[in-house]
Amino acid sequence: MTKKGIKPRTLDHLQDFGCTIPALILILMFTYFPILKLIQISFTNWNLLNDHYDYVGLKNWKWLFTGSGRKYLVNSLKVTFLYSAGELTITLFGGLVLALIFNTMHKGFSALRAIVFMPKYVAMSSAAVIFLWILNTDNGVLNYFITRLGGRRVDWLGQSSTAMISILMLTGWRAIGYGMIVYLAAIRSIPKDYYEAADLDGASYWTKLRGITLPMLSPTTLFLFVTTFISSMKVFQSVDVMTGGGPNRSTEVFVYQIYSYAMEDFRMDRASVMALAFFILLLVITASTMKLSNGRVNYDT
Amino acid sequence: MLTEERTITERNERAIRNRRAISVLQWVLAIAVTVVAFFPIYWMLITSVKSQEEVLLLQPTFWPKEFHFENYANVMHKVKFAKYYVNTVIMTAGILVCQIITGVFAAYGFSKGQFKGKNALFMVVLGALMIPLQVTFIPIYVMFAHWHLTDTYLGLILPEAVSPYYIFMLRQTFMSIDDSYIDAARIDGVGKVGIITRILVPMCRSTLFTVTLVTFTSGWNSYFWPKIIAKEESHRVLTVGLAKLRDTFAGQGTMNNHEIMAGAVMAILPVVILFFVFQKYMLSGYSKAAMK
CATH class of the missing domain: 1.10.3720.10 (MetI-like)
Known part of the structure; x- marks a missing residue:
């Protein structure tokens, strides 16, 4: 057999390497290669309707940053960051408040906790159709409550001023329980003697919260901030199901815009430039959040 | 001496009272949050067994009149x-x-x-x-x-x-x-x-x-x-x-x-x-x- 010429040790290493090959090939094919391909497409004038395409140099890049594409780029950046800010606030602040409320070892709380966390497991598309129904202008239950309280019916998804709020309601419903669970796990791991020492000094609830709990939670806050920020940039599904980017592009987030350039306008060239811009944006955000975090977090346990 | 002892017990009593108040508040808030979080799921389940006429009522019903599986x-x-x-x-x-x-x-x-x-x-x-x-x-x-x-x-x-x-x-x-x-x-x-x-x-x-x-x-x-x-x-x-x-x-x-x-x-x-x-x-x- 072929084994003859190879040392058993080398063969062993080859086998170990072999174990990683299927994963590596798939990753190279479906993650790294497409990036190169994107760069190539971004220098062409390719739309899906034609088989033929030409290289047009920096035309698409100029279109995006200085041409007619700029307006929409700026808009989608604004919309995406607005959404991110909303999701971050709900997950971090809302999650923390809920964690403080639910932070009791009592048995009854754990059942309630599970219910608050459950929406995370309701698929986004199911959740989105539920919220479409709740927010329905004429028959929706939210407008029913509002009119009962003396308010007027709101066209939640039909006007620019409330469309983003509607999407954030959906996001918040699914995200807040997640923030809570992550914070709860962290609160539980804070050593009890810190609180006992504070009790001896007669510290109030608020003093302990400010002096012990919050500083000890800073690594968790950072973790939630980084992961939520990055995942919120990729928002697509809730927008696609609930508003389709409208009205008047008021909910047209970044990924939705890439999607509509590619799959609705068939402008692969423009979509590719947009996708690369998005990729660079993600890299910048990841790098800067990591850098920002260094040295500013209390890792002392 | 005596007054000092009294203040300590008073302080303890106040602490216990405070703690109890906080725990009641916690329960109330926790239940309120749970109700809000569960409502969309409840609403989905309830709506899914209503009749079409009932769904189209301007005054929504919070329990279906009849179950339409x-x-x-x-x-x-x-x-x-x-x-x-x-x-x-x-x-x-x-x-x-x-x-x-x-x-x-x-x-x-x-x-x-x-x-x-x-x-x-x-x-x-x-x-x-x-x-x-x-x-x-x-x-x-x-x-x-x-x-x-x-x-x-x-x-x-x-x-x-x-x-x-x-x-x-x-x-x-x-x-x-x-x-x-x-x-x-x-x-x-x-x-x-x-x-x-x-x-x-x-x-x-x-x-x-x-x-x-x-x-x-x-x-x-x-x-x-x-x-x-x-x-x-x-x-x-x-x-x-x-x-x-x-x-x-x-x-x-x-x-x-x-x-x-x-x-x-x-x-x-x-x-x-x-x-x-x-x-x-x-x-x-x-x-x-x-x-x-």
């Missing part, structure tokens, strides 16, 4: 909901099998394996975490269209066949296993595959299970890629089908919200059941990731 059957008839179900099961199963196989082997290679460039190649895997499908979908779509993989199961599964997250989590766990177990097995003449399947996997089964649950839910709930690659009804999955129900039932002004809600219930059922059965694993999956 035929709504569920109606959705099944009006659209190919059963087909969506089968497609979702096949896609999720395919993703699971592929991710487990590629993940377990790669995690072994990157933890216990020894070869040149191991760390550099692992960085390649980790780097992939920073490149989401939302960036790369255009070339993959073009590639798959060229290979005639649109509207196929393979097309749905392939881009999700490997998960850097899965590899990363498993590698961490495998590294915590002592080398002596592996050496002992090797002396007994157990091969590479045996070491992985008979030692590492059983010893790490709880982490493996937790991570696999996460994979299952994200596969079952995936939307972006299936929407792009499966345009025909023949390979449509539940999430996409559900979002399209509205269009099938005449768009925004749809009168069929009771049937859409029935569809929503059916779509989330498997995951919600899993959540209640394996709650402990699912919760620990998230807190474990957070602790890293």
